Amino acid sequence: MTTVKFTLNGKKVTLETDISRRFLDVLRNDLNQTGPKEGCGEGECGACAVLLDGHSVNSCLLPLAYVHNKEVMTIEGYAETERYKVLEEAFIHEGSVQCGICIPGMMIAAESLLNQNPNPSETSIRHSLSGNLCRCTGYNMIVKAIQRAAQRGKGLW
Amino acid sequence: MVKHYLPSSFQEALEIKHQEDVMLIAGGTDLMVQHRTWSELPPQFDKPLLFLFNLAELKYIKKDANTLYIGSMTDLETLLYHNDTPPCLKDIIALMASPAIRYVCTLAGNIVNASPAADSLLALYALDAKLVLTSLKEERIVSIESFITGPRQTIIKSNEIIKEIQLPHQPFNRVHFKKIGGRKSDAISKLAFLGLANVNQDHQIDTFRIVLNAVAPTLIRLHETERTVEGLSLEAFKHQKDALLEAYNTAIKPIDDQRSNRTYRRQAALNLIRQFIETL
Ligand SMILES: Cc1cc2nc3c(=O)[nH]c(=O)nc-3n(C[C@H](O)[C@H](O)[C@H](O)COP(=O)(O)OP(=O)(O)OC[C@H]3O[C@@H](n4cnc5c(N)ncnc54)[C@H](O)[C@@H]3O)c2cc1C
Ligand code: FES
Ligand code: FES
Numbered sequence: 001m002t003t004v005k006f007t008l009n010g011k012k013v014t015l016e017t018d019i020s021r022r023f024l025d026v027l028r029n030d031l032n033q034t035g036p037k038e039g040c041g042e043g044e045c046g047a048c049a050v051l052l053d054g055h056s057v058n059s060c061l062l063p064l065a066y067v068h069n070k071e072v073m074t075i076e077g078y079a080e081t082e083r084y085k086v087l088e089e090a091f092i093h094e095g096s097v098q099c100g101i102c103i104p105g106m107m108i109a110a111e112s113l114l115n116q117n118p119n120p121s122e123t124s125i126r127h128s129l130s131g132n133l134c135r136c137t138g139y140n141m142i143v144k145a146i147q148r149a150a151q152r153g154k155g156l157w
Numbered sequence: 158m159v160k161h162y163l164p165s166s167f168q169e170a171l172e173i174k175h176q177e178d179v180m181l182i183a184g185g186t187d188l189m190v191q192h193r194t195w196s197e198l199p200p201q202f203d204k205p206l207l208f209l210f211n212l213a214e215l216k217y218i219k220k221d222a223n224t225l226y227i228g229s230m231t232d233l234e235t236l237l238y239h240n241d242t243p244p245c246l247k248d249i250i251a252l253m254a255s256p257a258i259r260y261v262c263t264l265a266g267n268i269v270n271a272s273p274a275a276d277s278l279l280a281l282y283a284l285d286a287k288l289v290l291t292s293l294k295e296e297r298i299v300s301i302e303s304f305i306t307g308p309r310q311t312i313i314k315s316n317e318i319i320k321e322i323q324l325p326h327q328p329f330n331r332v333h334f335k336k337i338g339g340r341k342s343d344a345i346s347k348l349a350f351l352g353l354a355n356v357n358q359d360h361q362i363d364t365f366r367i368v369l370n371a372v373a374p375t376l377i378r379l380h381e382t383e384r385t386v387e388g389l390s391l392e393a394f395k396h397q398k399d400a401l402l403e404a405y406n407t408a409i410k411p412i413d414d415q416r417s418n419r420t421y422r423r424q425a426a427l428n429l430i431r432q433f434i435e436t437l
Contacts (some may be wrong), residue, residue: 002163019161020206021199042190043258044343056257061189065163065208130342131255
């Protein structure tokens with residue numbers, strides 16, 4: 001048992017548990033954050049993505065210890081932000097969501113990109129989604145949604 | 158339950174490593190997959206883990222007149238966007254894993270994992286990288302090629318931690334990197350190729366490097382063959398091409414596995430070498 005402290009969606013969290021546990025399990029089972037999904041469990045699909053200090057990471061590969069003293073945001077926390085609302089409108093407008101299981105990860109990847117580059121080219125959008133798999137949409141409408149969000153959300157990122 | 162360690166300084170990490178048989182973990186992107194069990198259960202490690210990535214002391218990129226110094230806990234995204242990262246290493250990192258994985262994983266992890274298909278090793282071999290191995294009592298510097306002795310085999314001692322990776326500055330005006338994988342990201346190489354050369358104003362080849370991964374138990378770099386080419390004019394070099402191809406053809410020993418097969422790997426490797434030398 002080791003103590004791990006971090007911020008989750010703006011609130012301080014202190015946990016005493018096995019610090020080698022996958023962060024995904026801690027989020028879903030201990031902290032009731034079920035937005036991050038388990039797709040592959042080995043870093044290849046991005047369904048489990050969360051923001052760590054503003055950058056997307058795959059929580060299925062992350063030992064809990066990694067988040068010590070860091071800031072974590074899940075899709076649950078992100079959904080409370082202005083930026084999320086712009087992305088949500090764009091995803092709906094472009095018809096980017098089908099079954100939806102990849103979408104929390106797609107939104108986290110989009111936020112991570114726009115955070116670094118508020119004016120991304122189509123190529124950088126595709127690169128930023130390269131670790132996120134979607135079995136439904138064919139990706140084009142997700143790329144379009146991020147382009148739309150970048151335009152309509154000018155000044156937010 | 159195994160007790161794991163989250164040290165707050167490099168000194169403390171060295172002390173723990175000195176006293177106890179622990180497993181080092183950096184980004185965990187190799188270890189967490191290799192030791193995975195069932196969903197919702199912790200990964201299974203038979204030794205305590207010593208977490209290194211939170212050591213800010215080991216996250217830096219510095220340079221002096223001769224060398225670039227990379228702290229061993231520097232993540233690959235930072236290297237990808239840093240001005241001082243050598244261009245060939247940037248090209249390679251851009252096709253490694255995905256942004257989310259690169260943000261946590263390290264060169265040190267890629268090195269010690271010592272996969273024959275590791276991508277960053279192409280640049281580290283070609284650029285004559287040196288590793289600083291530190292233990293509580295001493296520090297030694299070894300070349301990347303002497304560090305890796307076989308698939309997943311290195312000469313690291315049980316009390317040592319990689320503190321730093323050093324890359325001597327070397328100019329190259331020809332850089333050709335090609336990775337062949339199942340897809341562009343999140344793909345382990347079927348094989349990959351890095352060719353570097355510096356051709357001077359008199360059209361002479363000053364320096365020449367070829368490194369290949371996934372075509373032998375460790376990466377392939379042929380120093381003697383490189384030396385036969387260095388100093389040649391581009392004109393004279395043309396007559397060396399067949400000998401050069403033959404040298405690499407003899408040295409590579411590809412295998413069949415789930416990602417590719419030996420016939421494909423050999424042919425693709427020779428095609429990539431030919432493409433590089435024909436466009437020099
Ligand atoms: C989806 C996915 C895609 C991937 N794509 C690629 C790819 O395209 N190309 C590629 O080459 N690899 C790829 N990998 C493999 C992996 O991401 C890399 O090997 C990465 O560089 C490992 O770094 P890490 O910090 O995560 O290592 P860890 O898993 O933390 O450690 C790996 C090994 O290094 C040791 N170690 C770590 N730090 C130190 C240190 N400072 N001193 C001594 N020993 C140390 C550990 O004990 C362990 O044995 C991929 C992995 C995944 C999951
Ligand atoms: S579940 Fe984490 S990347 Fe697939
Ligand atoms: S919408 Fe179904 S997986 Fe992406």
